[in-house]
Amino acid sequence: MSAFRVPQGGRGINRSREITFSVDGESYRGFAGDTVASALLAAGRIACGDSLYLGRPRGVMTAGVEEPNALLRVQPRFTGDISESMLPATTVDITEGLEASTLSGLGVLDPQSDQVRYEHKHLHADVLVIGAGPAGVAAAREAAKGGARTILMDERSVPGGSLLGSSGEQIDGLDALDWVNASIERLAGSEEFTYLPRTTAMGSYDSNFVTAVEDRTQALIAAADGGAAPAGQPRQRIWHVRAKRLLLATGAHERPIVFANNDRPGIMLAGAVRHYLHRYGVAAGSHAVVATTNDSAYALVDELHAAGIQIAAVVDSRVEASAQAQVTLDRTGVRGIFGAAIGDTSGGADGALSAVTVVRLDASGLPVDTEHGATGCETIGADLLAVSGGFSPVVQLHTQRQGRVVWSDEIAGFRPVAPVAEQAVVGAGNGDYSLASALRGGAEAGHQAAHATGYAAPLIVPEASGKATQAARCARSGSCRVRAERLVNGVSTSSTCNATRPSLMSTALPVRG
Amino acid sequence: MLLIECPNCGPRDETEFHYGGQAHVPYPDDPYALSDREWAEYLFYRGNPKGLFAERWNHSVGCRKWFNAIRDTASYEFTAVYRMGEPAPDISELTVSPAQHPEGGSR
Numbered sequence: 001m002s003a004f005r006v007p008q009g010g011r012g013i014n015r016s017r018e019i020t021f022s023v024d025g026e027s028y029r030g031f032a033g034d035t036v037a038s039a040l041l042a043a044g045r046i047a048c049g050d051s052l053y054l055g056r057p058r059g060v061m062t063a064g065v066e067e068p069n070a071l072l073r074v075q076p077r078f079t080g081d082i083s084e085s086m087l088p089a090t091t092v093d094i095t096e097g098l099e100a101s102t103l104s105g106l107g108v109l110d111p112q113s114d115q116v117r118y119e120h121k122h123l124h125a126d127v128l129v130i131g132a133g134p135a136g137v138a139a140a141r142e143a144a145k146g147g148a149r150t151i152l153m154d155e156r157s158v159p160g161g162s163l164l165g166s167s168g169e170q171i172d173g174l175d176a177l178d179w180v181n182a183s184i185e186r187l188a189g190s191e192e193f194t195y196l197p198r199t200t201a202m203g204s205y206d207s208n209f210v211t212a213v214e215d216r217t218q219a220l221i222a223a224a225d226g227g228a229a230p231a232g233q234p235r236q237r238i239w240h241v242r243a244k245r246l247l248l249a250t251g252a253h254e255r256p257i258v259f260a261n262n263d264r265p266g267i268m269l270a271g272a273v274r275h276y277l278h279r280y281g282v283a284a285g286s287h288a289v290v291a292t293t294n295d296s297a298y299a300l301v302d303e304l305h306a307a308g309i310q311i312a313a314v315v316d317s318r319v320e321a322s323a324q325a326q327v328t329l330d331r332t333g334v335r336g337i338f339g340a341a342i343g344d345t346s347g348g349a350d351g352a353l354s355a356v357t358v359v360r361l362d363a364s365g366l367p368v369d370t371e372h373g374a375t376g377c378e379t380i381g382a383d384l385l386a387v388s389g390g391f392s393p394v395v396q397l398h399t400q401r402q403g404r405v406v407w408s409d410e411i412a413g414f415r416p417v418a419p420v421a422e423q424a425v426v427g428a429g430n431g432d433y434s435l436a437s438a439l440r441g442g443a444e445a446g447h448q449a450a451h452a453t454g455y456a457a458p459l460i461v462p463e464a465s466g467k468a469t470q471a472a473r474c475a476r477s478g479s480c481r482v483r484a485e486r487l488v489n490g491v492s493t494s495s496t497c498n499a500t501r502p503s504l505m506s507t508a509l510p511v512r513g
Numbered sequence: 514m515l516l517i518e519c520p521n522c523g524p525r526d527e528t529e530f531h532y533g534g535q536a537h538v539p540y541p542d543d544p545y546a547l548s549d550r551e552w553a554e555y556l557f558y559r560g561n562p563k564g565l566f567a568e569r570w571n572h573s574v575g576c577r578k579w580f581n582a583i584r585d586t587a588s589y590e591f592t593a594v595y596r597m598g599e600p601a602p603d604i605s606e607l608t609v610s611p612a613q614h615p616e617g618g619s620r
Contacts (some may be wrong), residue, residue: 206589
């Protein structure tokens with residue numbers, strides 16, 4: 001279909017069903033299951049609306065609700081619908097005949113009156129789990145199996161969370177996403193279990209009162225089938241949930257890295273590149289550079305390499321390769337540049353990324369001053385720069401109830417100190433980034449919640465296996481060879497390069513599951 | 514929104530209730546014996562502790578009955594609910610769960 005759609009992979013799309021849609025008047029084709037962002041990337045278009053004030057070219061940067069750039073105005077999609085503005089292209093599913101236009105940071109209200117119904121619902125639950133990633137699903141399994149009334153809500157259209165953007169992970173001997181789907185399917189059979197996809201928890205109040213908004217637009221579009229939506233069907237639903245126990249499995253957002261011109265089309269979060277690769281079968285570029293401060297980006301290196309995408313270099317701010325980094329670099333033959341960072345980027349006529357400038361870092365983590373003899377620069381051509389500055393746990397629902405957070409050097413981020421009364425924070429939202437610890441934390445919290453609400457059942461912790469687990473084992477044994485290539489030929493690697501760099505928050509993160 | 518345990522109706526949303534101020538403020542035995550100052554203090558002076566506080570609540574859109582409650586004014590947690598006329602629990606014996614008192618915070 002296009003050069004950027006990889007032949008294999010893309011478990012979220014249905015390659016047998018093509019869908020035609022348009023963005024800015026230009027027609028595109030994608031597959032059922034694509035978002036506007038993934039279909040545009042598959043068509044080789046990464047640019048979206050320019051920046052609001054300076055008109056700088058911008059491109060898709062993430063694969064989720066955290067998208068800062070790719071904002072859309074979507075024309076009515078069925079009779080009685082209105083046009084909606086400021087929708088992230090990463091969250092709008094493509095539908096036949098969809099007409100969208102990109103926005104530069106400002107939406108336009110539709111003067112037509114909205115004919116569609118909106119409603120709210122009240123619900124009491126024993127256990128409310130927010131987030132259907134591995135930790136949330138593990139928690140819901142344990143909470144629901146004794147018969148407690150359990151609600152699992154998730155902002156995405158499909159469950160899996162971070163597992164949607166990974167491959168090769170296994171849980172209880174199954175492929176991780178198969179395990180998630182099988183778990184939810186089994187739970188859905190029980191009377192007291194409710195799974196709410198496309199439902200974003202937006203407020204957490206006293207006595208575990210949670211408000212959430214469920215987006216049913218896709219269901220209406222499907223039911224309308226080009227005509228009018230069925231009467232009485234709401235487009236959005238506000239859920240008011242009162243839960244005896246609240247389990248927050250909200251995950252973590254990847255952080256970008258700060259450098260000059262870090263907003264060009266073609267610069268994306270490493271996790272987003274993985275997400276597009278695995279969920280949509282889309283390669284976000286053809287010549288990639290990966291810039292990282294931690295181990296999580298090396299899974300991307302492995303996977304891009306396996307998908308046949310050229311990787312010019314991995315630029316790592318850490319002085320030496322970690323065990324996992326070294327294993328990946330040895331296996332793939334990709335060049336690793338350590339003790340270095342991206343200093344600047346350059347772009348073509350359209351502003352899209354064409355090359356990155358790599359600079360050596362001095363002992364304090366600052367770029368080496370190139371004007372005073374120490375040549376520390378190198379330019380590498382690339383149309384994709386995947387950046388990973390570590391992860392930040394999503395703690396907003398926790399802090400809204402005065403839950404405290406504290407800086408953790410281990411994860412280089414703020415993590416909850418202790419859960420609020422009658423709540424628990426599990427998985428990446430608690431800073432537990434490895435799949436095994438997310439499953440354990442989720443299952444234990446679910447088990448305790450079931451016990452506390454009077455529906456105790458024996459605890460079974462799902463077991464993780466796969467490449468992330470192997471890498472952790474390798475790192476522990478210390479048997480992996482550690483070697484680092486210095487950036488600049490002819491410049492001796494001074495001992496000061498071994499100093500730590502607090503300013504870049506370079507930390508050894510385990511692979512996020 | 515708080516969840517308040519009405520002694521007659523069970524746990525209900527805060528919006529069903531009406532607040533009635535400090536509980537156990539006795540009407541003076543002989544109001545005519547009070548000085549103006551003492552009368553003003555009876556009318557207007559109320560406790561304002563940070564922590565457990567006995568107060569009156571009315572389940573105004575439910576059973577419409579008044580009842581008393583012990584509530585933590587810092588965490589909003591209800592630690593005891595009892596009917597009008599019943600003796601007040603000893604506040605010094607009620608403990609506040611430590612998890613409800615995270616250090617810091619604005620309230």
